[in-house]
Amino acid sequence: MALPDDWALLEEVTEYETSWxxxxxxxxxxPDGSEKRYYWASLPPAVVVVARLESDQVATVKTGSxxxxxxxxxxxxxxxxxxxxxxxxxxxxxxxxxxPAGVVEEGESYTQAAARELEEETGFRPSSTALLQEYAxxxxxxxxxxAVVYAEGLELGEQEHDSNEFLEVWTVPVSDALExxxxxxxxxSTVSALLLAQNDQxx
Numbered sequence: 001m002a003l004p005d006d007w008a009l010l011e012e013v014t015e016y017e018t019s020w021x022x023x024x025x026x027x028x029x030x031p032d033g034s035e036k037r038y039y040w041a042s043l044p045p046a047v048v049v050v051a052r053l054e055s056d057q058v059a060t061v062k063t064g065s066x067x068x069x070x071x072x073x074x075x076x077x078x079x080x081x082x083x084x085x086x087x088x089x090x091x092x093x094x095x096x097x098x099x100p101a102g103v104v105e106e107g108e109s110y111t112q113a114a115a116r117e118l119e120e121e122t123g124f125r126p127s128s129t130a131l132l133q134e135y136a137x138x139x140x141x142x143x144x145x146x147a148v149v150y151a152e153g154l155e156l157g158e159q160e161h162d163s164n165e166f167l168e169v170w171t172v173p174v175s176d177a178l179e180x181x182x183x184x185x186x187x188x189s190t191v192s193a194l195l196l197a198q199n200d201q202x203x
Contacts, residue, residue, distance in 0.1 A: 006031040042143040048101040048193040049114045050202070051083040051126065051151040058171050060156065061122075082177045082203075083122050083154075084190075087167035097170060097180065098190040104147075110134065114149035119157040122169045127153030132196050137188075148193040150202055174203050 003009060008029040015024045021044075025037040053061070058081050088095045102117035104110060111129040119125045134147040161167065172180050178198060181190045197203050 004031075010035065040141060040143050045104040045110075045145040045147070046101060046189075047104055047110050047113045047117060047147045047149055048099050048189045049083075049118045049149050049151050050099060050132075050193050050197045051118050051122070051124065051154060052174070052202075053081045053083055053124070053154055053171055055080050057154065061169055061171050079173045079175065081171035081173050083118070083124065084170040084172050084177075084180075085121055085167040086170055094185045096185055096187050096190075097172075097183075098187055099181075099193055101189055110147040111149055114147075114151060118151055120160045121167060123157055123159030124154040125157035126151035127155060132193075132200055132202075146189065148196050150197055150200075177203065 009026055010029055011027040013024045013027070014022055016022070022042045023040070024042075025039045027035060027037050029035055055078055061083075083100060084097050085100055086095060086097045100118050100121045102113065102121070104113040105116075108116070110131050114129055115126050128151065130150045132148040132150055134145060136142075137144045137146050178191075178194045181194050194203065
């Protein structure tokens, strides 16, 4: 992307590389003639999935070693639910109830990645997906794009967690989903995804 006429990129430096992200800085000449380093971390794109589970399928969600269901609230037989996962996030040392999400692999579209991640994390495969929004995240520090995908028409598939995924599947009634997402500890990806889905009149 082209820079504004009054900014000049003098140097781009990658200081370290990891299996997850790269980090470094760009040295700029700013509009007033001064120079400044702007530090960044570069991550692969990711997708967050708002997955609607029809009311008659809620009882099929089985989690935990005892085979019990992981539900946030009593089941209303007439209300659809959304799929959530609960997992510990080591970098911030908190356990979050959040929407399924994951990295977009090379060659995948956002909707393809959403379908794959949803099945891997929850065991449900969507028959329909729709891209709601793509946006840049934390633009003061990150080079990272994220998308929100809405999924429905869920069918049982094959759950397959990554080696660093220790999570429990939950279902939350659609009417309670945003309130649950805003309860502390809350995270940006889940709250923003639900707000987008609600704005698009999907919830």
